[in-house]
Amino acid sequence: MAASTLTVPQPEVPISLPPRGHVGMWCLIIAESAIFTIFVVAYLYYAGKSLSGPTPREVLEVPIFISICLFSSSFTIVMGEKAIHHGNIKLFTLWLFATIVLGAIFVAGSLREWYRLIYEHGVTISSSLFGTTFYSLVGLHLSHVIVGLTMLSLVLIFALLGFVKQEHAERMGVLALYWHFVDTVWVVVLSVVYFIAR
């Protein structure tokens, strides 16, 4: 056996492999970005082509407060990541809770806006082309926020039950990556829907 073993003159340089959770999440983000791109393109392409009113300019109000809430949640989750990285689970739970509250405010604010559009202005998904594209693009993003909130809430429950440890910091990083993606998409959706294609 020893005779047939390869002898290598120089020591082999060890290769470093990226963590698979992060790579998997980045792949998912690429795929999701492609989905959002198609919806954004459809929104831009159809802007102003609606044959019946009301127009976006007449009914849309820039959701400043809930957008600030969502963007701040990226900051709170970074603080949470720092806390779990240092093993401070209590602080982590607190920041996680703050993230969920901010995300929930965003969801509630969006739904309030939808309620106003539907009942005050009669804009529904089938009322006009604007309604179709608006609810599908904003709704696609909102559904991602809700998925993220569900996962964050699961982690919160696990944390409150005492299952979350310092060693889970990397996995938490994967989830945080998804949450940052959801926030980043809102930058695009916000600027497209409320500013560019108004």
Place this chain on the structure above:
Amino acid sequence: MLDADSVSRPMFVPPGEAVTRPLFDRVHEWIVTVDHKKLGLMYVCYGLLFLVIGGVEATLMRIQLAVAHNHFVSPQTFNQLFTMHGTTMIFFAAMPIVFGFAVYLTPLMLGARDMAFPRLNAWGFWMSALGGIILYFSFLGGGGLYGAGSAPDVGWFAYAPLTSPAFSVGHSTDYWIIGIFISGFGSIATAVNIITTILCLRCPGMTLNRIPMLAWLNLVMATQVLLAVSPLTAAQVMLMIDRYLGGHFFDTQAGGSAVLWMHFFWIFGHPEVYVLVLPAFGILSEVIPVFSRKPIFGYSIMVVATLAIGFISMSVWAHHMFTVGMTSWANAFFVASTAAIAVPTGIKIFNWLGTMWGGKIIFKTAMLFCVGAVCQMLIAGLTGIMLSAAPFDWQLGNSYFVVAHFHYVILGVIVFAVFGAIYYWYPKVTGRLLSETLGRWHFWLFLIGFHLTFDFMHIPGILGMPRRIYTYEPGRGWDAWNLIVSFGVVFQAAAILIWVVNVFVSYYKGDIAGNDPWNAWTLEWSTTSPPPDYNFAEIPVVRSRRPLWDLKHPEDPDWKYE
């Protein structure tokens, strides 16, 4: 360290007890498995099953078109046949087969014990399987509650407004949408898995510069799945919003656009061709060197060409839409990008030729299929360049010339490469060799049938025969050509029958393969055939692109030169 001892020592005795266990246990084991080898095998078998079903549908269409004014099937049935044939072959035959090879071989070739996410792997497979079942359930349930079932009949690219509720009554189109939507999730999950496995689970020494060509091509293929299947998923969501919620995306009466659906579909549809052909290129890049007894010619340039194909192919989709009437700038862009893709593809062909040049070529059946695929890639590429010119496309778009062109790619390159792969890796999977005699019959009959059908299919296209017609007038000069085209099917069907017999007979009676029947160089040949659970008792360490060559030739290892 990979040593000769661990190569020759059987780490895995095929379990005799497995035969005596009750059937339920054995089926249950396959259903709940997360093992990449079992899942890969199920992917391939599932794809081959649908290949046969789609082949039967094609045969029925060719019987109908063999002579003018034929009444073999009704126009409605013919529409359903070409819709189901296209959808089946792309989504439920070709994609599962290439995914199956990727899932089975990637961990083995990289010296890993499984995929990066084994459970996601199982999820991806079962989603794809569910999609196929839903599509075929339309034969029973497509009509909804009123009347008998009906398969979708909107064509595999389902142009608007055919899919709108007004023109697509009943649920047949819904089954088409949901079947593809669900299998799309499976495809994206498996693509995520393939990329992560290749990037994160390589054995020590396996740098990206040393992974087998098939792994490189699968890496690019999986990236394209992420970028191309996702838009299709998005478009299907829009179609569902239109059909179920009364949306107006593709409803021209409310300001929507039918052309936008075409763009969205082909943003998926064209990269999809490369999703299928890149793994076929990978198979060629593995089989040809082994049977030429030379390392692959120009490994780095092959990788660069693959990346170039992947990059350019994302920006060629509208060459499917020249006849729609785009601006001349758009036409010019898509003509140029489409023609440009011939350059990296040509590089690949020259590299395979360079690999064979001066090699000691061994014409086993696997090599025959691969050489056939290279030759046919040349012709398919040439008709592709012809069609890339917009004026030429205005003349021949939507004709049988186009049908002949893309079948040349899909059958002549992808299916040929897949058959080559089956002859090459069957011994690794089952432990037994496929019969070479039957293999040669399979190859030559299939080659004759393929060329009879698809060479002569170009001609009625040039003579003006449009695709998707259920019959035609006699005396237009199409009759003889159509008869020859249909006649070729006989040879292909006979070849497939021989192959099926070969697969089953060789499973029980074939020669014992041993670990490494082809004297090959990649890591999957270092384990037993079939590979044991978790593949490698000891994770191998590699020093070059051909680890088994280094092992067999310690006096002249590759790592001295790379």
